[in-house]
Amino acid sequence: MDELRYEAPETLDAAVALLAGADGDARILAGGTDVLVLLHCDMIEPDLLIDIKKIPELTGIAEEDGGFRVGAAVSAMELVEHDAFPKAWPGVVEGVKLIGSIQIKGRATMGGNVCNASPAADSVPALIAAGAIGTIVGPDGRRDVPVEDIATAPGQTSLGKGEILVSFLFPPRPPHSGDAYRRFTPRTEMDIAVVGVGISLTLDDGGTCTAARVVLGAVAARALLVADAAAVLIGTPLDEAALERLAAVASAACRPIDDKRGTKEFRIKVAGVLARRVAQDAYERARGN
Amino acid sequence: MAKSHVTTTVNGDEYEFLCDTEQTLLDILRDELLLTGTKEGCATGDCGACSVMLDGCLVCACLVLGVEAAGKSIETVEGLAHGDELHPLQQKFLEHNGAQCGICTPGMLIAAKALLEVEPDPSETEIRYWLAGNLCRCTGYDKIIRAVMAAAEEMREVRS
Ligand SMILES: Cc1cc2nc3c(=O)[nH]c(=O)nc-3n(C[C@H](O)[C@H](O)[C@H](O)COP(=O)(O)OP(=O)(O)OC[C@H]3O[C@@H](n4cnc5c(N)ncnc54)[C@H](O)[C@@H]3O)c2cc1C
Numbered sequence A: 001m002d003e004l005r006y007e008a009p010e011t012l013d014a015a016v017a018l019l020a021g022a023d024g025d026a027r028i029l030a031g032g033t034d035v036l037v038l039l040h041c042d043m044i045e046p047d048l049l050i051d052i053k054k055i056p057e058l059t060g061i062a063e064e065d066g067g068f069r070v071g072a073a074v075s076a077m078e079l080v081e082h083d084a085f086p087k088a089w090p091g092v093v094e095g096v097k098l099i100g101s102i103q104i105k106g107r108a109t110m111g112g113n114v115c116n117a118s119p120a121a122d123s124v125p126a127l128i129a130a131g132a133i134g135t136i137v138g139p140d141g142r143r144d145v146p147v148e149d150i151a152t153a154p155g156q157t158s159l160g161k162g163e164i165l166v167s168f169l170f171p172p173r174p175p176h177s178g179d180a181y182r183r184f185t186p187r188t189e190m191d192i193a194v195v196g197v198g199i200s201l202t203l204d205d206g207g208t209c210t211a212a213r214v215v216l217g218a219v220a221a222r223a224l225l226v227a228d229a230a231a232v233l234i235g236t237p238l239d240e241a242a243l244e245r246l247a248a249v250a251s252a253a254c255r256p257i258d259d260k261r262g263t264k265e266f267r268i269k270v271a272g273v274l275a276r277r278v279a280q281d282a283y284e285r286a287r288g289n
Numbered sequence B: 001m002a003k004s005h006v007t008t009t010v011n012g013d014e015y016e017f018l019c020d021t022e023q024t025l026l027d028i029l030r031d032e033l034l035l036t037g038t039k040e041g042c043a044t045g046d047c048g049a050c051s052v053m054l055d056g057c058l059v060c061a062c063l064v065l066g067v068e069a070a071g072k073s074i075e076t077v078e079g080l081a082h083g084d085e086l087h088p089l090q091q092k093f094l095e096h097n098g099a100q101c102g103i104c105t106p107g108m109l110i111a112a113k114a115l116l117e118v119e120p121d122p123s124e125t126e127i128r129y130w131l132a133g134n135l136c137r138c139t140g141y142d143k144i145i146r147a148v149m150a151a152a153e154e155m156r157e158v159r160s
């Protein structure tokens, strides 16, 4: 076996050049909580690891255009402990907080969570619900894509050769907006989502929903942005009838698999129940600001 | 390709080592620096036996590469006691039988210390959640939780 090279470039251009110019299997190393597990278990045999944690664009959290720009390689712990971000996007932080133990959160990143492309990734439904935009840089320049267009199937993304996810842009929040994420797991900590739901809502002054994004995780090959589920909430004050319809539409949108954590039937049922609860969490938050 | 030459600080002392990319910080600590206090349970981030502080952040040493430790400051269980004087957490683990086989203990101690640095007065629930990434096959956890609570109390008294 050839020796595994390690590079830690300090600029984005250098990282793209390394990634695009590599002959064999070159991998990005962010927090390494997925990559190093795969490496240890001999499930990947890369020739080059490109550590992106020394690149300024990937490691900062800044306010931008009334919203936030968060580097793809910011650690989960740093995001959770940030003074302003968790107040603006509590649902995204709920998702990020569920990524493994304190130790794992010290290393894990949202960029890695998205690009690892697990259907059960905990930050992804909340990121999509938030309307976060991923900024991607590669040999052909820069492009912006909604987070829902990054993971395409388990372990697969739409990133081309040499492309790096640099940061996430979170839009400014209109008044009376709130988001939330919950997952169902048999254990309360250190487990993988059987179902995850992220919802972001905006209300008018009277408490009627004017905008919604509803996202289901772990019930299909990738997280599902369910427009029909948002539609049943818009124009309502999230009364019993609306929540009832939300649950039915969310369950109907699921295309899950059976596995040791849950059967198809169970996942479909739980998706509806969780969607209701998460919508209520998001609604309470939206009313409070 | 030649091995990487890395300089790092462990428990305040500077160390230099040569390493292959595949070697984790855990491999380096144990096999190259012979600091075997830090344990390996799973090598995949699940058990927390390898918990260390990396620039003030609690991490699993099995999920950090040796080369990533360049220029960083690492704290391991070897740095807890001052000579013969045990850290209050170590003392309370002894008194409350918080260690049986002892494999999880160094990681538990480092993780608990990290908690008490951010929260000197944690509730039992907070301790249980914080230590969720540290598995113990022996004690049933309760003795560990009691030990951490007792150490927290003592450390608060010393401080005030
Ligand atoms: C014990 C344990 C528990 C866990 N629990 C959870 C959990 O509860 N929920 C959950 O969602 N996940 C969990 N995970 C999985 C993992 O921690 C997350 O997916 C994490 O967010 C990955 O981030 P990372 O920075 O460590 O990624 P890495 O391992 O560095 O990278 C992951 C993948 O993405 C690629 N990549 C990383 N960053 C970029 C980028 N900026 N641009 C392009 N490609 C990139 C890498 O090449 C690699 O293929 C757990 C992992 C462990 C070991």
Ligand code: FES
Residues within 6 Å of the ligand: B039, B040, B041, B042, B043, B044, B045, B046, B047, B048, B049, B050, B051, B060, B061, B062, B063
């Ligand atoms: S050995 Fe690192 S978490 Fe188990």
Ligand code: FES
Residues within 6 Å of the ligand: B098, B099, B100, B101, B102, B103, B104, B105, B135, B136, B137, B138, B139
């Ligand atoms: S004392 Fe044996 S694993 Fe904890």
